[in-house]
Amino acid sequence: MSPHSDRTRLISSATRRGQGRRPVNPPVERASTMLSDRAAAMRDNADGPTYGLDGGTAARQLRAALADLEGAEGAFIVPSGLAAVTVPLLALTRPGDEVITTDALYGPSRRFLSRYQAARGVTSRFLPADADAETVIAAIGPRTRLVLMESPASLTFEMIDVEAVARACRERGVLSMIDNTWGAGLAFKPLAHGVDVSVQALTKYVSGHSDVLMGGIAVTDSACRRAIADTIEDLGWHVSPDDAWLALRGLRTLPLRYAEQGRSGLIIAEWLQARPEVSRVLYPPLPGSVGHELWTRDFTGAASLMGVVLKGGTEAAGQALLDALSLFGMGYSWGGFESLITHETHQTAYRVYPPALEGELIRLHVGLEDPSDLIADLERGLAAFRAVLTLP
Structure with missing residues (x-):
C-alpha cells in the first residue's frame, strides 16, 4: 500500500513514470472489434481486451483507481448506480434466500428487491430505518444470505454501526453489502470495516459534473469477485469509453x-x-x-x-x-x-x-x-x- 494520501494517489496514478511519452489522460478508444496479429493471440488477454465489452484503457485505469481508493482486490464499473446495487444482488443471492435491509433504502434499490427479486424467490425484510446494529444482527435468520446497508440512509440519514453488523455477518456466514455513495469511497472505507461488497453511484461525487451515469462495485473476497465478474459478463453490461474517461477525469479531483x-x-x-x-x-x-x-x-x-x-x-x-x-x-x-x-x-x-x-x-x-x-x-x-x- 502506498504511504501517500488518497488525494495524492488519485493523481500520481496518472503521472507515474516508466511508461514512456504519453498524455496525462488516456485516449478515448471507441471500439467494438479488437484486432490481433496472430490467430493464437486472439483469445489471449495478455495483449489487452479481446472485445470491446472488456473495456479500453480509460475503463481499466478507472477500475484500478477505484480499487486503490476502496482498498479492494478488484473493482467493477457498470452503467448506473442502480446497477452497482442490482448486480451484486443478482450475483450473490438465489431463490429461497433472504435479504435484510433498511426501510430507508434508496427507492430504486427497494423496487428491485420488492419487484424483480421477489418474483424470483428472493425475499426481503425491511427493518425500521433507525434500527441499531443489535436489532439488525438479531434479525439475521437461517435463510438470510445478505445484509444490505446504507449509512447514512436515503432521505432521513440514519446511521448504523457498519463494522458491528459486518463482523456479525461474517461470524454467521452471511454476506454484507453497503451503498456507500454518500461516503464516495473516500470519507468512509467499508471494506476496511469488514464489509464484503462496497458499491456507489459514480454518477454522483466521483464523476462530479452531472453528465455521466455509472456505478462502481468494490470487493476483496475472491468468490464474490468471481460471481460479480461472471454476472456482468453474462448480462453483457458495458460502460462506454467516453463515460469511463469522464469518470476517471472526475475521480482525480x-x-x-x-x-x-x-x-x-x-x-x-x-x-x-x-x-x-x-x-x-x-x-x-x-x-x-x-x-x-x-x-x-x-x-x-x-x-x-x-x-x-x-x-x-x-x-x-x-x-x-x-x-x-x-x-x-x-x-x-x-x-x-x-x-x-x-x-x-x-x-x-x-x-x-x-x-x-x-x-x-x-x-x-x-x-x-x-x-x-x-x-x-x-x-x-x-x-x-x-x-x-x-x-x-
Whole structure:
C-alpha cells in the first residue's frame, strides 16, 4: 500500500513514470472489434481486451483507481448506480434466500428487491430505518444470505454501526453489502470495516459534473469477485469509453470537491438549524443531528447532502419554497458541482415504517457556489414557504 494520501494517489496514478511519452489522460478508444496479429493471440488477454465489452484503457485505469481508493482486490464499473446495487444482488443471492435491509433504502434499490427479486424467490425484510446494529444482527435468520446497508440512509440519514453488523455477518456466514455513495469511497472505507461488497453511484461525487451515469462495485473476497465478474459478463453490461474517461477525469479531483462541498454543507446545515421554520436538519456531521457520534467515529469527511424537516407546512408550501429559489436547481441526483433541492415528503409513504416528521421534508445538495449566496437564496425560499402558510 502506498504511504501517500488518497488525494495524492488519485493523481500520481496518472503521472507515474516508466511508461514512456504519453498524455496525462488516456485516449478515448471507441471500439467494438479488437484486432490481433496472430490467430493464437486472439483469445489471449495478455495483449489487452479481446472485445470491446472488456473495456479500453480509460475503463481499466478507472477500475484500478477505484480499487486503490476502496482498498479492494478488484473493482467493477457498470452503467448506473442502480446497477452497482442490482448486480451484486443478482450475483450473490438465489431463490429461497433472504435479504435484510433498511426501510430507508434508496427507492430504486427497494423496487428491485420488492419487484424483480421477489418474483424470483428472493425475499426481503425491511427493518425500521433507525434500527441499531443489535436489532439488525438479531434479525439475521437461517435463510438470510445478505445484509444490505446504507449509512447514512436515503432521505432521513440514519446511521448504523457498519463494522458491528459486518463482523456479525461474517461470524454467521452471511454476506454484507453497503451503498456507500454518500461516503464516495473516500470519507468512509467499508471494506476496511469488514464489509464484503462496497458499491456507489459514480454518477454522483466521483464523476462530479452531472453528465455521466455509472456505478462502481468494490470487493476483496475472491468468490464474490468471481460471481460479480461472471454476472456482468453474462448480462453483457458495458460502460462506454467516453463515460469511463469522464469518470476517471472526475475521480482525480474528488478529494478537493468533496472536502469543499462538505465545508459548505456544514455552514448551510448550521444556518438552517437556527431558522424558526426548521424543525430538524438531518445531517450526521452536524452536532446533535441523527448519527453524529457514529459519523465522528467512522468518517474522515462529509458529503454535502442533507435532509431538512420543516415545522409544519403543506405540499403547496414546500413547492413554493422550491419555486422561489434561483441558485438551487430542481432535479434528482446529487454529487455534482451544482446545488440541488427536491421535495421528498411523499417518498416516505413507501416505507413499511414511515418516519414521524414534524413537517415537510426537503432534501438539499450543496454545490460549489459561495455558501453566503446559497443562504440568501434559501432565505427567499423560506419566506415563500411562510407566505403560503399565512394566506387566508
